[in-house]
Amino acid sequence: MNQKPAAAYARAVVVHTAGDLRVEQRPLRAAAPDEAVVRIAYGGISGSDLHYWSHGAAGDSILRAPMVLGHEVVGTVWSAAEDGSGPSAGTPVAVHPASPGGTGARYPADRPNLSPGCTYLGSAATWPHTDGAFADYAILPARMLRTLPPDLPLRTAALIEPASVAWHAVARAGDVRGARALVIGSGPIGALVIAALKRAGASEITAVDLHQRPLEIARRVGATSTIDARGTDAVAAVEADVTIESSGSTKGLASAIRGTMRGGRVVLLGLIPSGDQPVPISLAITRELELLGSFRFNDEIDEVIAALADGTLDASAVITHEYPARDALDAFATAKDSAASGKVLLHF
Structure with a gap:
Protein backbone atom coordinates (compact mmCIF):
# COMPACT_ATOMS: atom_id res chain seq x y z
CA MET A 1 0.00 0.00 0.00
CA ASN A 2 1.35 3.40 -0.95
CA GLN A 3 2.31 5.85 1.76
CA LYS A 4 2.05 9.59 1.55
CA PRO A 5 5.00 11.79 2.49
CA ALA A 6 5.24 12.53 6.19
CA ALA A 7 4.56 16.24 5.61
CA ALA A 8 3.47 18.73 2.98
CA TYR A 9 6.97 20.22 3.08
CA ALA A 10 10.41 18.70 2.63
CA ARG A 11 13.79 19.91 3.78
CA ALA A 12 15.93 20.65 0.72
CA VAL A 13 19.38 22.00 -0.16
CA VAL A 14 18.78 25.06 -2.34
CA VAL A 15 21.24 27.37 -4.10
CA HIS A 16 19.86 30.90 -4.50
CA THR A 17 22.80 32.75 -6.03
CA ALA A 18 26.57 32.34 -6.12
CA GLY A 19 27.76 31.82 -2.55
CA ASP A 20 24.22 31.53 -1.17
CA LEU A 21 23.39 27.93 -0.21
CA ARG A 22 20.50 27.24 2.15
CA VAL A 23 18.85 24.27 3.82
CA GLU A 24 15.18 25.20 3.82
CA GLN A 25 11.66 23.82 3.81
CA ARG A 26 10.01 23.61 0.42
CA PRO A 27 6.44 22.57 -0.40
CA LEU A 28 5.93 19.14 -1.91
CA ARG A 29 3.86 19.27 -5.07
CA ALA A 30 1.36 16.56 -5.93
CA ALA A 31 2.82 13.59 -7.80
CA ALA A 32 1.63 12.86 -11.34
CA PRO A 33 0.27 9.36 -12.04
CA ASP A 34 3.63 8.24 -13.47
CA GLU A 35 5.69 9.71 -10.62
CA ALA A 36 6.85 8.14 -7.37
CA VAL A 37 7.76 9.75 -4.08
CA VAL A 38 11.27 8.72 -3.03
CA ARG A 39 12.60 9.16 0.48
CA ILE A 40 16.21 10.17 -0.19
CA ALA A 41 18.90 8.48 1.89
CA TYR A 42 22.18 9.78 0.43
CA GLY A 43 23.25 12.38 -2.06
CA GLY A 44 26.75 12.86 -3.46
CA ILE A 45 28.01 16.40 -4.02
CA SER A 46 29.12 16.71 -7.65
CA GLY A 47 31.29 19.18 -9.50
CA SER A 48 28.26 20.91 -11.01
CA ASP A 49 26.70 21.33 -7.54
CA LEU A 50 29.91 23.03 -6.42
CA HIS A 51 29.96 25.27 -9.50
CA TYR A 52 26.39 26.47 -8.93
CA TRP A 53 27.25 27.28 -5.32
CA SER A 54 30.64 28.89 -6.04
CA HIS A 55 29.94 30.66 -9.33
CA GLY A 56 26.17 30.69 -9.90
CA ALA A 57 26.76 28.71 -13.08
CA ALA A 58 28.02 25.37 -14.34
CA GLY A 59 29.61 25.99 -17.71
CA ASP A 60 26.99 27.65 -19.90
CA SER A 61 24.17 26.79 -17.47
CA ILE A 62 23.47 30.05 -15.64
CA LEU A 63 21.47 30.10 -12.41
CA ARG A 64 18.49 32.45 -12.83
CA ALA A 65 16.35 31.42 -9.85
CA PRO A 66 16.71 29.38 -6.64
CA MET A 67 17.16 25.69 -7.45
CA VAL A 68 17.29 22.47 -5.46
CA LEU A 69 20.65 20.85 -6.11
CA GLY A 70 21.58 17.18 -6.39
CA HIS A 71 21.50 14.42 -8.98
CA GLU A 72 23.68 11.72 -7.35
CA VAL A 73 20.95 10.31 -5.13
CA VAL A 74 19.66 7.01 -3.77
CA GLY A 75 16.80 6.20 -1.44
CA THR A 76 13.65 4.16 -0.93
CA VAL A 77 10.32 4.40 -2.71
CA TRP A 78 7.92 5.90 -0.19
CA SER A 79 4.90 6.06 -2.50
CA ALA A 80 4.82 4.22 -5.83
CA ALA A 81 3.48 5.71 -9.07
CA GLU A 82 -0.30 5.48 -9.23
CA ASP A 83 -0.24 4.14 -12.79
CA GLY A 84 1.64 1.04 -11.63
CA SER A 85 4.87 1.87 -13.41
CA GLY A 86 8.16 1.62 -11.60
CA PRO A 87 9.13 -0.03 -8.32
CA SER A 88 6.71 -0.60 -5.46
CA ALA A 89 6.77 1.16 -2.10
CA GLY A 90 9.62 0.06 0.12
CA THR A 91 11.99 -0.67 -2.79
CA PRO A 92 15.55 0.71 -2.53
CA VAL A 93 16.37 2.63 -5.70
CA ALA A 94 19.04 4.57 -7.55
CA VAL A 95 18.07 7.45 -9.81
CA HIS A 96 18.96 7.98 -13.47
CA PRO A 97 18.68 11.79 -13.49
CA ALA A 98 18.31 12.39 -17.24
CA SER A 99 15.15 13.10 -19.24
CA PRO A 100 16.11 12.86 -22.92
CA GLY A 101 14.07 14.72 -25.47
CA GLY A 102 13.75 17.84 -27.55
CA THR A 103 13.86 18.64 -31.22
CA GLY A 104 16.34 20.50 -33.35
CA ALA A 105 19.94 19.35 -33.64
CA ARG A 106 20.49 15.85 -35.03
CA TYR A 107 21.92 13.09 -32.85
CA PRO A 108 22.17 9.28 -33.00
CA ALA A 109 18.96 7.68 -31.81
CA ASP A 110 20.87 5.16 -29.70
CA ARG A 111 22.67 7.93 -27.76
CA PRO A 112 19.88 9.81 -25.94
CA ASN A 113 22.45 11.51 -23.69
CA LEU A 114 23.15 13.73 -26.72
CA SER A 115 19.53 14.76 -27.31
CA PRO A 116 19.37 18.57 -27.53
CA GLY A 117 16.44 18.91 -25.15
CA CYS A 118 17.77 16.54 -22.49
CA THR A 119 17.20 17.81 -18.95
CA TYR A 120 19.02 16.69 -15.82
CA LEU A 121 18.12 16.85 -12.16
CA GLY A 122 19.66 19.86 -10.46
CA SER A 123 20.51 21.63 -13.70
CA ALA A 124 20.04 25.25 -14.78
CA ALA A 125 20.62 24.39 -18.45
CA THR A 126 16.95 25.00 -19.24
CA TRP A 127 14.30 27.46 -18.12
CA PRO A 128 12.50 26.82 -15.87
CA HIS A 129 15.40 25.08 -14.15
CA THR A 130 15.15 21.39 -13.29
CA ASP A 131 15.18 20.99 -9.53
CA GLY A 132 17.42 18.30 -8.12
CA ALA A 133 16.80 15.76 -5.37
CA PHE A 134 18.83 16.91 -2.36
CA ALA A 135 15.73 16.69 -0.18
CA ASP A 136 14.11 14.44 2.38
CA TYR A 137 11.51 13.49 -0.24
CA ALA A 138 11.78 13.82 -4.03
CA ILE A 139 8.97 13.39 -6.54
CA LEU A 140 10.48 11.69 -9.58
CA PRO A 141 9.29 10.00 -12.78
CA ALA A 142 9.07 6.26 -12.15
CA ARG A 143 11.12 5.64 -15.32
CA MET A 144 14.14 7.26 -13.57
CA LEU A 145 14.21 4.66 -10.81
CA ARG A 146 16.43 1.60 -10.83
CA THR A 147 15.79 -1.16 -8.28
CA LEU A 148 18.83 -1.94 -6.14
CA PRO A 149 19.90 -5.41 -5.03
CA PRO A 150 18.97 -5.92 -1.37
CA ASP A 151 22.58 -6.56 -0.34
CA LEU A 152 23.95 -3.32 -1.85
CA PRO A 153 24.26 -0.71 0.94
CA LEU A 154 22.64 2.61 0.08
CA ARG A 155 25.82 4.44 1.11
CA THR A 156 27.82 2.54 -1.51
CA ALA A 157 24.98 2.92 -4.00
CA ALA A 158 25.37 6.70 -3.74
CA LEU A 159 28.30 6.26 -6.16
CA ILE A 160 26.13 4.80 -8.92
CA GLU A 161 25.53 8.00 -10.88
CA PRO A 162 29.14 9.27 -10.99
CA ALA A 163 30.39 5.71 -11.54
CA SER A 164 28.08 5.52 -14.56
CA VAL A 165 29.70 8.69 -15.94
CA ALA A 166 33.11 7.05 -15.49
CA TRP A 167 31.91 3.74 -16.97
CA SER A 294 32.32 11.68 -23.23
CA PHE A 295 29.13 13.18 -21.80
CA ARG A 296 27.04 11.72 -18.97
CA PHE A 297 25.80 8.18 -19.72
CA ASN A 298 22.88 6.09 -20.99
CA ASP A 299 21.98 2.57 -19.85
CA GLU A 300 25.42 1.93 -18.34
CA ILE A 301 23.80 2.58 -14.97
CA ASP A 302 22.39 -0.96 -14.97
CA GLU A 303 25.84 -2.48 -15.51
CA VAL A 304 27.29 -0.28 -12.76
CA ILE A 305 24.64 -1.41 -10.28
CA ALA A 306 25.45 -5.04 -11.03
CA ALA A 307 29.21 -4.47 -10.77
CA LEU A 308 28.94 -2.65 -7.43
CA ALA A 309 26.65 -5.36 -6.10
CA ASP A 310 28.93 -8.27 -7.06
CA GLY A 311 32.07 -6.45 -5.91
CA THR A 312 33.85 -6.42 -9.27
CA LEU A 313 33.74 -2.61 -9.21
CA ASP A 314 35.49 -1.69 -5.97
CA ALA A 315 35.00 2.02 -5.43
CA SER A 316 34.32 2.36 -1.70
CA ALA A 317 37.59 4.27 -1.14
CA VAL A 318 36.23 7.15 -3.23
CA ILE A 319 33.86 8.15 -0.40
CA THR A 320 35.83 10.15 2.15
CA HIS A 321 33.26 12.23 4.08
CA GLU A 322 29.63 12.10 5.14
CA TYR A 323 27.59 14.95 6.61
CA PRO A 324 24.00 15.19 7.81
CA ALA A 325 21.93 17.26 5.38
CA ARG A 326 21.50 20.03 7.94
CA ASP A 327 25.26 20.66 7.65
CA ALA A 328 25.20 21.01 3.86
CA LEU A 329 27.27 24.19 3.87
CA ASP A 330 30.09 22.45 5.76
CA ALA A 331 29.81 19.50 3.38
CA PHE A 332 30.11 21.73 0.32
CA ALA A 333 33.14 23.49 1.79
CA THR A 334 34.81 20.11 2.35
CA ALA A 335 33.95 18.90 -1.15
CA LYS A 336 35.42 22.08 -2.63
CA ASP A 337 38.79 21.28 -1.03
CA SER A 338 40.02 18.72 -3.54
CA ALA A 339 43.32 18.37 -1.70
CA ALA A 340 41.55 16.95 1.35
CA SER A 341 38.45 15.13 0.11
CA GLY A 342 37.12 12.63 -2.37
CA LYS A 343 33.38 12.08 -2.75
CA VAL A 344 31.43 13.88 -0.01
CA LEU A 345 27.97 12.55 0.82
CA LEU A 346 24.94 14.22 2.38
CA HIS A 347 22.88 11.92 4.58
CA PHE A 348 19.18 12.69 4.69
Whole structure:
Protein backbone atom coordinates (compact mmCIF):
# COMPACT_ATOMS: atom_id res chain seq x y z
CA MET A 1 0.00 0.00 0.00
CA ASN A 2 1.35 3.40 -0.95
CA GLN A 3 2.31 5.85 1.76
CA LYS A 4 2.05 9.59 1.55
CA PRO A 5 5.00 11.79 2.49
CA ALA A 6 5.24 12.53 6.19
CA ALA A 7 4.56 16.24 5.61
CA ALA A 8 3.47 18.73 2.98
CA TYR A 9 6.97 20.22 3.08
CA ALA A 10 10.41 18.70 2.63
CA ARG A 11 13.79 19.91 3.78
CA ALA A 12 15.93 20.65 0.72
CA VAL A 13 19.38 22.00 -0.16
CA VAL A 14 18.78 25.06 -2.34
CA VAL A 15 21.24 27.37 -4.10
CA HIS A 16 19.86 30.90 -4.50
CA THR A 17 22.80 32.75 -6.03
CA ALA A 18 26.57 32.34 -6.12
CA GLY A 19 27.76 31.82 -2.55
CA ASP A 20 24.22 31.53 -1.17
CA LEU A 21 23.39 27.93 -0.21
CA ARG A 22 20.50 27.24 2.15
CA VAL A 23 18.85 24.27 3.82
CA GLU A 24 15.18 25.20 3.82
CA GLN A 25 11.66 23.82 3.81
CA ARG A 26 10.01 23.61 0.42
CA PRO A 27 6.44 22.57 -0.40
CA LEU A 28 5.93 19.14 -1.91
CA ARG A 29 3.86 19.27 -5.07
CA ALA A 30 1.36 16.56 -5.93
CA ALA A 31 2.82 13.59 -7.80
CA ALA A 32 1.63 12.86 -11.34
CA PRO A 33 0.27 9.36 -12.04
CA ASP A 34 3.63 8.24 -13.47
CA GLU A 35 5.69 9.71 -10.62
CA ALA A 36 6.85 8.14 -7.37
CA VAL A 37 7.76 9.75 -4.08
CA VAL A 38 11.27 8.72 -3.03
CA ARG A 39 12.60 9.16 0.48
CA ILE A 40 16.21 10.17 -0.19
CA ALA A 41 18.90 8.48 1.89
CA TYR A 42 22.18 9.78 0.43
CA GLY A 43 23.25 12.38 -2.06
CA GLY A 44 26.75 12.86 -3.46
CA ILE A 45 28.01 16.40 -4.02
CA SER A 46 29.12 16.71 -7.65
CA GLY A 47 31.29 19.18 -9.50
CA SER A 48 28.26 20.91 -11.01
CA ASP A 49 26.70 21.33 -7.54
CA LEU A 50 29.91 23.03 -6.42
CA HIS A 51 29.96 25.27 -9.50
CA TYR A 52 26.39 26.47 -8.93
CA TRP A 53 27.25 27.28 -5.32
CA SER A 54 30.64 28.89 -6.04
CA HIS A 55 29.94 30.66 -9.33
CA GLY A 56 26.17 30.69 -9.90
CA ALA A 57 26.76 28.71 -13.08
CA ALA A 58 28.02 25.37 -14.34
CA GLY A 59 29.61 25.99 -17.71
CA ASP A 60 26.99 27.65 -19.90
CA SER A 61 24.17 26.79 -17.47
CA ILE A 62 23.47 30.05 -15.64
CA LEU A 63 21.47 30.10 -12.41
CA ARG A 64 18.49 32.45 -12.83
CA ALA A 65 16.35 31.42 -9.85
CA PRO A 66 16.71 29.38 -6.64
CA MET A 67 17.16 25.69 -7.45
CA VAL A 68 17.29 22.47 -5.46
CA LEU A 69 20.65 20.85 -6.11
CA GLY A 70 21.58 17.18 -6.39
CA HIS A 71 21.50 14.42 -8.98
CA GLU A 72 23.68 11.72 -7.35
CA VAL A 73 20.95 10.31 -5.13
CA VAL A 74 19.66 7.01 -3.77
CA GLY A 75 16.80 6.20 -1.44
CA THR A 76 13.65 4.16 -0.93
CA VAL A 77 10.32 4.40 -2.71
CA TRP A 78 7.92 5.90 -0.19
CA SER A 79 4.90 6.06 -2.50
CA ALA A 80 4.82 4.22 -5.83
CA ALA A 81 3.48 5.71 -9.07
CA GLU A 82 -0.30 5.48 -9.23
CA ASP A 83 -0.24 4.14 -12.79
CA GLY A 84 1.64 1.04 -11.63
CA SER A 85 4.87 1.87 -13.41
CA GLY A 86 8.16 1.62 -11.60
CA PRO A 87 9.13 -0.03 -8.32
CA SER A 88 6.71 -0.60 -5.46
CA ALA A 89 6.77 1.16 -2.10
CA GLY A 90 9.62 0.06 0.12
CA THR A 91 11.99 -0.67 -2.79
CA PRO A 92 15.55 0.71 -2.53
CA VAL A 93 16.37 2.63 -5.70
CA ALA A 94 19.04 4.57 -7.55
CA VAL A 95 18.07 7.45 -9.81
CA HIS A 96 18.96 7.98 -13.47
CA PRO A 97 18.68 11.79 -13.49
CA ALA A 98 18.31 12.39 -17.24
CA SER A 99 15.15 13.10 -19.24
CA PRO A 100 16.11 12.86 -22.92
CA GLY A 101 14.07 14.72 -25.47
CA GLY A 102 13.75 17.84 -27.55
CA THR A 103 13.86 18.64 -31.22
CA GLY A 104 16.34 20.50 -33.35
CA ALA A 105 19.94 19.35 -33.64
CA ARG A 106 20.49 15.85 -35.03
CA TYR A 107 21.92 13.09 -32.85
CA PRO A 108 22.17 9.28 -33.00
CA ALA A 109 18.96 7.68 -31.81
CA ASP A 110 20.87 5.16 -29.70
CA ARG A 111 22.67 7.93 -27.76
CA PRO A 112 19.88 9.81 -25.94
CA ASN A 113 22.45 11.51 -23.69
CA LEU A 114 23.15 13.73 -26.72
CA SER A 115 19.53 14.76 -27.31
CA PRO A 116 19.37 18.57 -27.53
CA GLY A 117 16.44 18.91 -25.15
CA CYS A 118 17.77 16.54 -22.49
CA THR A 119 17.20 17.81 -18.95
CA TYR A 120 19.02 16.69 -15.82
CA LEU A 121 18.12 16.85 -12.16
CA GLY A 122 19.66 19.86 -10.46
CA SER A 123 20.51 21.63 -13.70
CA ALA A 124 20.04 25.25 -14.78
CA ALA A 125 20.62 24.39 -18.45
CA THR A 126 16.95 25.00 -19.24
CA TRP A 127 14.30 27.46 -18.12
CA PRO A 128 12.50 26.82 -15.87
CA HIS A 129 15.40 25.08 -14.15
CA THR A 130 15.15 21.39 -13.29
CA ASP A 131 15.18 20.99 -9.53
CA GLY A 132 17.42 18.30 -8.12
CA ALA A 133 16.80 15.76 -5.37
CA PHE A 134 18.83 16.91 -2.36
CA ALA A 135 15.73 16.69 -0.18
CA ASP A 136 14.11 14.44 2.38
CA TYR A 137 11.51 13.49 -0.24
CA ALA A 138 11.78 13.82 -4.03
CA ILE A 139 8.97 13.39 -6.54
CA LEU A 140 10.48 11.69 -9.58
CA PRO A 141 9.29 10.00 -12.78
CA ALA A 142 9.07 6.26 -12.15
CA ARG A 143 11.12 5.64 -15.32
CA MET A 144 14.14 7.26 -13.57
CA LEU A 145 14.21 4.66 -10.81
CA ARG A 146 16.43 1.60 -10.83
CA THR A 147 15.79 -1.16 -8.28
CA LEU A 148 18.83 -1.94 -6.14
CA PRO A 149 19.90 -5.41 -5.03
CA PRO A 150 18.97 -5.92 -1.37
CA ASP A 151 22.58 -6.56 -0.34
CA LEU A 152 23.95 -3.32 -1.85
CA PRO A 153 24.26 -0.71 0.94
CA LEU A 154 22.64 2.61 0.08
CA ARG A 155 25.82 4.44 1.11
CA THR A 156 27.82 2.54 -1.51
CA ALA A 157 24.98 2.92 -4.00
CA ALA A 158 25.37 6.70 -3.74
CA LEU A 159 28.30 6.26 -6.16
CA ILE A 160 26.13 4.80 -8.92
CA GLU A 161 25.53 8.00 -10.88
CA PRO A 162 29.14 9.27 -10.99
CA ALA A 163 30.39 5.71 -11.54
CA SER A 164 28.08 5.52 -14.56
CA VAL A 165 29.70 8.69 -15.94
CA ALA A 166 33.11 7.05 -15.49
CA TRP A 167 31.91 3.74 -16.97
CA HIS A 168 30.63 5.55 -20.06
CA ALA A 169 34.02 7.24 -20.53
CA VAL A 170 35.84 3.91 -20.30
CA ALA A 171 33.43 2.45 -22.83
CA ARG A 172 34.23 5.36 -25.15
CA ALA A 173 37.90 4.38 -24.84
CA GLY A 174 37.18 1.01 -26.45
CA ASP A 175 38.69 -2.35 -25.50
CA VAL A 176 41.26 -1.57 -22.79
CA ARG A 177 42.19 -5.15 -21.90
CA GLY A 178 45.96 -5.26 -21.45
CA ALA A 179 46.25 -1.55 -22.26
CA ARG A 180 48.45 1.09 -20.71
CA ALA A 181 46.05 3.76 -19.44
CA LEU A 182 46.60 7.30 -18.21
CA VAL A 183 44.08 9.24 -16.12
CA ILE A 184 44.55 13.01 -15.80
CA GLY A 185 42.81 14.28 -12.67
CA SER A 186 42.20 11.89 -9.77
CA GLY A 187 39.24 13.53 -8.07
CA PRO A 188 36.06 11.48 -7.49
CA ILE A 189 35.30 11.03 -11.19
CA GLY A 190 38.92 10.27 -12.05
CA ALA A 191 39.12 7.73 -9.22
CA LEU A 192 35.95 6.05 -10.48
CA VAL A 193 37.45 5.98 -13.98
CA ILE A 194 40.47 4.18 -12.52
CA ALA A 195 38.22 1.63 -10.80
CA ALA A 196 36.32 1.08 -14.06
CA LEU A 197 39.57 0.74 -16.05
CA LYS A 198 40.81 -1.86 -13.58
CA ARG A 199 37.60 -3.85 -13.91
CA ALA A 200 37.80 -3.58 -17.71
CA GLY A 201 41.27 -5.19 -17.70
CA ALA A 202 43.76 -2.35 -18.19
CA SER A 203 47.20 -3.71 -17.27
CA GLU A 204 48.83 -0.41 -16.30
CA ILE A 205 46.97 2.61 -14.94
CA THR A 206 48.86 5.84 -14.23
CA ALA A 207 46.99 8.46 -12.21
CA VAL A 208 47.93 12.15 -12.29
CA ASP A 209 46.90 14.87 -9.86
CA LEU A 210 48.14 18.00 -8.12
CA HIS A 211 47.48 16.66 -4.61
CA GLN A 212 48.54 13.65 -2.59
CA ARG A 213 45.12 12.71 -1.14
CA PRO A 214 43.54 12.04 -4.55
CA LEU A 215 46.62 10.07 -5.60
CA GLU A 216 46.35 7.96 -2.45
CA ILE A 217 42.72 7.19 -3.30
CA ALA A 218 43.75 6.44 -6.89
CA ARG A 219 46.17 3.78 -5.68
CA ARG A 220 43.50 2.22 -3.47
CA VAL A 221 41.05 1.84 -6.36
CA GLY A 222 43.53 0.41 -8.87
CA ALA A 223 46.21 2.81 -10.10
CA THR A 224 49.51 0.97 -10.62
CA SER A 225 51.52 4.21 -10.55
CA THR A 226 50.93 7.86 -9.78
CA ILE A 227 52.41 11.19 -10.86
CA ASP A 228 52.36 14.42 -8.87
CA ALA A 229 51.69 16.97 -11.59
CA ARG A 230 53.31 19.85 -9.74
CA GLY A 231 56.51 20.83 -11.49
CA THR A 232 57.09 17.61 -13.42
CA ASP A 233 57.04 16.56 -17.05
CA ALA A 234 56.86 12.85 -16.27
CA VAL A 235 53.42 12.58 -17.91
CA ALA A 236 54.94 12.88 -21.39
CA ALA A 237 56.99 9.73 -20.80
CA VAL A 238 53.95 7.54 -20.08
CA GLU A 239 53.03 6.95 -23.74
CA ALA A 240 49.61 5.57 -22.88
CA ASP A 241 47.49 3.59 -25.30
CA VAL A 242 44.45 5.42 -23.96
CA THR A 243 44.16 8.53 -21.83
CA ILE A 244 41.08 9.79 -20.03
CA GLU A 245 41.16 13.49 -19.21
CA SER A 246 39.00 14.10 -16.13
CA SER A 247 40.51 17.27 -14.67
CA GLY A 248 38.40 19.61 -16.78
CA SER A 249 41.32 21.97 -17.36
CA THR A 250 43.19 23.04 -20.47
CA LYS A 251 46.50 22.14 -18.81
CA GLY A 252 45.09 18.70 -18.12
CA LEU A 253 44.07 18.28 -21.75
CA ALA A 254 47.54 19.38 -22.88
CA SER A 255 49.07 16.76 -20.56
CA ALA A 256 46.68 14.14 -21.91
CA ILE A 257 47.81 14.83 -25.48
CA ARG A 258 51.49 14.77 -24.53
CA GLY A 259 51.12 11.59 -22.48
CA THR A 260 49.41 9.52 -25.18
CA MET A 261 51.35 7.33 -27.61
CA ARG A 262 51.28 7.93 -31.35
CA GLY A 263 48.05 6.56 -32.75
CA GLY A 264 46.48 6.48 -29.27
CA ARG A 265 43.13 7.68 -28.01
CA VAL A 266 42.23 10.55 -25.69
CA VAL A 267 38.79 10.62 -24.05
CA LEU A 268 37.70 14.09 -22.95
CA LEU A 269 35.58 13.59 -19.84
CA GLY A 270 36.34 16.63 -17.69
CA LEU A 271 34.18 19.62 -18.65
CA ILE A 272 36.59 22.19 -20.10
CA PRO A 273 35.41 25.82 -19.69
CA SER A 274 33.34 27.06 -22.63
CA GLY A 275 34.98 29.06 -25.38
CA ASP A 276 38.20 28.69 -27.32
CA GLN A 277 41.02 26.97 -25.45
CA PRO A 278 44.81 26.94 -26.01
CA VAL A 279 45.80 23.30 -26.39
CA PRO A 280 48.55 21.62 -28.48
CA ILE A 281 46.28 20.35 -31.25
CA SER A 282 49.19 20.22 -33.71
CA LEU A 283 50.68 17.42 -31.60
CA ALA A 284 47.39 15.53 -31.75
CA ILE A 285 47.48 15.86 -35.53
CA THR A 286 51.06 14.71 -36.05
CA ARG A 287 50.57 11.79 -33.65
CA GLU A 288 47.24 10.89 -35.28
CA LEU A 289 45.51 10.84 -31.91
CA GLU A 290 41.81 10.13 -31.64
CA LEU A 291 40.07 12.76 -29.50
CA LEU A 292 36.67 11.59 -28.22
CA GLY A 293 34.17 13.43 -26.07
CA SER A 294 32.32 11.68 -23.23
CA PHE A 295 29.13 13.18 -21.80
CA ARG A 296 27.04 11.72 -18.97
CA PHE A 297 25.80 8.18 -19.72
CA ASN A 298 22.88 6.09 -20.99
CA ASP A 299 21.98 2.57 -19.85
CA GLU A 300 25.42 1.93 -18.34
CA ILE A 301 23.80 2.58 -14.97
CA ASP A 302 22.39 -0.96 -14.97
CA GLU A 303 25.84 -2.48 -15.51
CA VAL A 304 27.29 -0.28 -12.76
CA ILE A 305 24.64 -1.41 -10.28
CA ALA A 306 25.45 -5.04 -11.03
CA ALA A 307 29.21 -4.47 -10.77
CA LEU A 308 28.94 -2.65 -7.43
CA ALA A 309 26.65 -5.36 -6.10
CA ASP A 310 28.93 -8.27 -7.06
CA GLY A 311 32.07 -6.45 -5.91
CA THR A 312 33.85 -6.42 -9.27
CA LEU A 313 33.74 -2.61 -9.21
CA ASP A 314 35.49 -1.69 -5.97
CA ALA A 315 35.00 2.02 -5.43
CA SER A 316 34.32 2.36 -1.70
CA ALA A 317 37.59 4.27 -1.14
CA VAL A 318 36.23 7.15 -3.23
CA ILE A 319 33.86 8.15 -0.40
CA THR A 320 35.83 10.15 2.15
CA HIS A 321 33.26 12.23 4.08
CA GLU A 322 29.63 12.10 5.14
CA TYR A 323 27.59 14.95 6.61
CA PRO A 324 24.00 15.19 7.81
CA ALA A 325 21.93 17.26 5.38
CA ARG A 326 21.50 20.03 7.94
CA ASP A 327 25.26 20.66 7.65
CA ALA A 328 25.20 21.01 3.86
CA LEU A 329 27.27 24.19 3.87
CA ASP A 330 30.09 22.45 5.76
CA ALA A 331 29.81 19.50 3.38
CA PHE A 332 30.11 21.73 0.32
CA ALA A 333 33.14 23.49 1.79
CA THR A 334 34.81 20.11 2.35
CA ALA A 335 33.95 18.90 -1.15
CA LYS A 336 35.42 22.08 -2.63
CA ASP A 337 38.79 21.28 -1.03
CA SER A 338 40.02 18.72 -3.54
CA ALA A 339 43.32 18.37 -1.70
CA ALA A 340 41.55 16.95 1.35
CA SER A 341 38.45 15.13 0.11
CA GLY A 342 37.12 12.63 -2.37
CA LYS A 343 33.38 12.08 -2.75
CA VAL A 344 31.43 13.88 -0.01
CA LEU A 345 27.97 12.55 0.82
CA LEU A 346 24.94 14.22 2.38
CA HIS A 347 22.88 11.92 4.58
CA PHE A 348 19.18 12.69 4.69
